[in-house]
Amino acid sequence: MAWWRRNKQNDDQAALPAKAAGFGDLDALSAYVTAHGIRIVDPGIPLSAYADTAAAGDVWRTQPSVRKVADYVARAISTIPWHVYERASDTDRRRVTEHPLAQLLGAPGPYRTPSRLWHSVLVDWLIYDRWCVQVLPSADTASGWELRRIPARLMHVLADDFDGVAALYLTDPHGRAQEVQPRGFLFDHGYANVGADGTSPMDTLRQILAEQTEAVEWRRQVWKNGARVPTVIERPADAPAWSPTAKSRFTEAFNAFIGRAGQAGGTPILEDGMRLVTVSAFNPREAQDIEGRRLTDIEVASAYHIPPELVGAREGTFSNVDAFRQMLYTHSLGPTITQLQDVLNVMLVPLIAPGSNLYVEANVEAKLRGSFLEQAQLLQTAVGAPYMTRAEARSVQNLPRLDGTDELITPLNVVEGGLASPRDTAPKADVALPKAGGRPRG
Structure with a gap:
């Protein structure tokens, strides 16, 4: 049995009464969902299964x-x-x-x-x-x-x-x-x-991503609305009461030193008796x-x-x-x-x-x-001889072709010297290795 239907549901499977849906009968509901491409999920399968989209x-x-x-x-x-x-x-x-x-x-x-x-x-x-x-x-x-x-x-x-x-x-x-x-x-x-x-x-990462979203939103609000320095302004307890005009004037003047105002980042001038007090309400x-x-x-x-x-x-x-x-x-x-x-x-x-x-x-x-050097060393060791002609090497450097460069050259020390590749080195057969503190013989 398929887990979706667009035709008329049986009475015992109808998840929504026709009157509650606002349709005359289930045929009308079926015609509506068919025309609009709406899937009707069989009862017993949670709608949360489709929450991934x-x-x-x-x-x-x-x-x-x-x-x-x-x-x-x-x-x-x-x-x-x-x-x-x-x-x-x-x-x-x-x-x-x-x-x-x-x-x-x-x-x-x-x-x-x-x-x-x-x-x-x-x-x-x-x-x-x-x-x-x-x-x-x-x-x-x-x-x-x-x-x-x-x-x-x-x-x-x-x-x-x-x-x-x-x-x-x-x-x-x-x-x-x-x-x-x-x-x-x-x-x-x-x-x-x-x-x-x-x-x-x-779905699995939803909680972590939601936490990150909230953290970003919180930081944005803090940087937008919070003070640029973790301080508050204190007025003396015996200071005369501010009039609305004086308070508004001081607030506007102080706001010029925060946000994106022209004096942002400068030093505000406080009135007599005021002082800046550091608080730890927000510490980046x-x-x-x-x-x-x-x-x-x-x-x-x-x-x-x-x-x-x-x-x-x-x-x-x-x-x-x-x-x-x-x-x-x-x-x-x-x-x-x-x-x-x-x-x-x-x-x-x-x-x-x-x-x-x-x-x-x-x-x-x-x-x-790997790098070109690593590839060259590996291939040369694997084949035991040079693996590129001079013409191919010149083409790698975007140089023009020269006559007589199409042959693969194999060094004589590989052919006659018994070496595995031209990158190998070995002492001559008639030269003895030196002893500790001595000189080569032969």
Whole structure:
């Protein structure tokens, strides 16, 4: 039994009497909700299951910690290139670049780059815990196909009795809704207590984010309305009473030294007998403003399994930050990359290349490469000789090609000297190593 209905409800399942709703009968109510794309949830399933959309709707714009971490993850994964391979045998894989599948992943649609498409998809995934992309035929792309993102706020995953995927529920920006079959869509969702719609991390982080919002609001009010220095003005007890005019005049004069007035930051002139007394009602250091923001960043980063050092939430050293960077695409982002890769292989490949031996793989090695010097040393040691011709080396430096530079040069000490690579060094065979305090012999 589906967990939503748009038709007439049975009398024992009607959650709202017809008279209380203001409709003549349930048929009129059904027609209204159908026309406006409103979902009627079966009794027994709490409406709180659909609160994720409302909770996550504005968090990207209003929560710096969430945007910082989610954008870091989305940028890191969306810039990984997708490669298509053909499984020729158990020991033979061949890179495919001309197949429509490879062309689609390289150009998902007109005026749409792969990194921007997957960035938006990943943000949907990170904020709502679900995402959806529609695969459409297209005459404007070389592949003949197009990938169109369905915003997570406009889609839900409908579940069967056992929380499996039954259908997709899509709503357009005009409120028109429809139930569609999953074929022709790429989508994924996380775990949910009820249904298959996922559980937004914003629900889990709601209390922490609400606390941060209140703290920011409180600090804004303090800095706007509070004194710029933690002091109060005292008048002598035996001072004559102020007239309304004198009090107003002094207040206006003193206000010129605070806020954004022309004399802000200067020294106010007090009347006879007045003195400034320091109070501890508000102390920026004791308010722990920076510590509170850092704690929120750490909590959000931990919720997304990202080391806080990588997003600047916690100070790190060069060695541990470099170690975290090496772990980023394996332990931290590796499961997310694998899940996205599985969707492409299970849902996209059968649509574009049915019956083929093609598969999609994320080129994570492109992100794990070291510096040019590290790569050069590693490759030269692995092959045991220079691996670039002089012409290729000149092209790296954007120098013109010269005749006679297309041959690969192997130093004689590698061919005849018995060295593993030209970077190795060894003493001559007829030269004995010196003893302590002595000189070489031979």
